Amino acid sequence: MMRRQLLFGPVVADAEVVVAAGAQDAFLSNRQFGKGHVLLFSVPADRTWTDLPLSPFFLPIVYQVVQYSSGLADGKHFDWTARTLALTDVMPDVQDGTSLLTPGGNRLAIRRIRKETNTEVVVENAMEPGVYRMAAKEGGGTQPALALNVARRESDVTTLKTDEITEMLGVKKLSVTRTKDDLMRLIKENRIGRPMSEAFLWVALLLATLELLVSNRASRKTATLSEHLSIEKSGRVKGKG
Numbered sequence: 001m002m003r004r005q006l007l008f009g010p011v012v013a014d015a016e017v018v019v020a021a022g023a024q025d026a027f028l029s030n031r032q033f034g035k036g037h038v039l040l041f042s043v044p045a046d047r048t049w050t051d052l053p054l055s056p057f058f059l060p061i062v063y064q065v066v067q068y069s070s071g072l073a074d075g076k077h078f079d080w081t082a083r084t085l086a087l088t089d090v091m092p093d094v095q096d097g098t099s100l101l102t103p104g105g106n107r108l109a110i111r112r113i114r115k116e117t118n119t120e121v122v123v124e125n126a127m128e129p130g131v132y133r134m135a136a137k138e139g140g141g142t143q144p145a146l147a148l149n150v151a152r153r154e155s156d157v158t159t160l161k162t163d164e165i166t167e168m169l170g171v172k173k174l175s176v177t178r179t180k181d182d183l184m185r186l187i188k189e190n191r192i193g194r195p196m197s198e199a200f201l202w203v204a205l206l207l208a209t210l211e212l213l214v215s216n217r218a219s220r221k222t223a224t225l226s227e228h229l230s231i232e233k234s235g236r237v238k239g240k241g
Contacts, residue, residue: 018039
C-alpha cells in the first residue's frame, strides 16, 4: 500500500513509463541520457512511504533493475504482440511439428521460412498478451516459451479531439457524437435527409419581412389626397392645381 508518492509532470518524448501505479500515475519511468539510461521510481524503498519492501514484487524488480543497469541482462523478458512474430532468436532449433499454445489455449503453428542465407522461424496471429507455452505434439507436455505484451500505444485511451481525428483520417467533414440521441439523429439525417419545412418557414418569414419593408418604402413615395386638395375658410374644397 502506497502512502505517499512523487507525481511526475509531462514527460519528454524519449521517456516512457515502464511500470504504472494505477491508470495514469507512473511507478517506474525510463529515459535515455547520454550513452545510458536513467530509471526513476515515484516511491522510494522506505516503509514510511509504502509497504513495497515487504511485497513479493520488490525483490524481482530490484533484481531486474540491477541486471539492466549493469548490462548483465541476457535477452528480453518479453516481446510485443504481432501479426507475424519472429522466433528465430527465441527458439532457433525448434523441431518440426512444434506449436505454441496461447494463454487462452489456442494452438498456433510454428513455420519455417527458408531464405537465401538463413531460415527464419515465425508464428502468425500472436495477438493475445500473456505467457505462451511450447507444445511438441498433440496431447504432449508443454513448457513456457515466451511472454507477449500489448504495445503501450494500443492501450492509450486518451480521448481524441475532433480536429485530431479529422487529421488522422484525412477527411474534411467529420461528425462526432457522444450520446445515443445524437447518433440516431445523424443516422436519420444521412439516410433520409433533413426536413425542409423549417428552412421553408425561415424563407417565408424573410420574404414577408422584405415585402413589408418594400411596401412601406413605396407608400411613402405616393402623394396623398391632402397633398392634392385644399380647403378654404368658407369650406370650399378645391385642387391645388
